[in-house]
Amino acid sequence: ASATLTGGAVVRGGSGLKLLRTKLFLITVVFSSRQGPNLIINQPDELLDSMSEWCKEHHGKSGLTKAVKESKISLQQAEYEFLSFVRQQTPPGLCPLAGNSVHADKKFLDKYMPQFMRHLHYRIIDVSTVKELCRRWYPEEYEFAPKKAASHRALDDIRESIKELQFYRDSIFKRKTDEKKRKLIENGESDKAAS
Template sequence: MNKYVWIDLEMTGLDPNTDTILEVACLITTPDMKPFDAGINLVIHQEKRVLDSMNEWCMEHHTESGLVEACKASNITLSEAEARVYKYILGHSCKAGRNYLAGNSVHTDLLFLKKYMPSVASTLHYRILDVSSIKIIATDWFGTNVEINKKKTHRALDDIKESIQELQNYRSTIFK
């Protein structure tokens, strides 16, 4: 059975060459989008200088969401977070390279995973289930906007749950 590995990252920006990961969440579902469990959500410790270097958008939203303070308080390193997410994925009998990465605009997350969490990236198939692409097609081809009322908390696990709900809505309205 295929498994969808929903991953969302909150980062200091969008450039993996200059930015880093603040938070990672992962939730594994069946193709019918039924979760196997509640998922994993980890806030990564970052030094003040890293947090202070964020662009204005990130600073505003990550401060408002409480993520900045959570990063300061966290004792989880980036390598520990990588190991825990990797173990979580393998714990669901996911075979390396066989799992579809899923989420909204996950190509950006994948770039960060390849750089900062290569063991996690190694578990993923080269095919990606990008809900954002489905949103574009639904709007452009069908004139259908089935977006959900997102909370926009800009926290990783919340974003995953909203992406799953959004895909479920597309499935029930377009892919009947």
């Protein structure tokens, strides 16, 4: 259980195709303090056959393609399960979508799981953005950032994203404000008075 993304859901999914033709086939939700459903969604053979070569190779090696074919879970069932889980964890409009390159996931979720997305906050926490800022502004610290295993499975990606964001929090986003200065600022006084 991590406190990194308290109240945030991290979702990964997609098949590597253009949004208009693509369907979700693997989706997982994890609150930083609790894991939710980890579902593989059934998709027709035509969709699997039309995947890019990269997707065919990687999803074939990982066993995901086979699992998608064998799954009995529909997209509607998956959305219901995720929405039910998220509603138990957080009130509407408070939970941000978070993860690496999550803006891409958001496009799929907006299209295929609109009720789920309506429950979430409109803002997202994109760990990839933090990574790029760290790489540019703090290159020494960036060298120590956790490396991805690149399994391309949702739950692994989420766990790696949480671990990565924890690293940035602990290494880059350090609290520098002393207690006296913080109290002055909280009370609306100028931070110059704290100096």
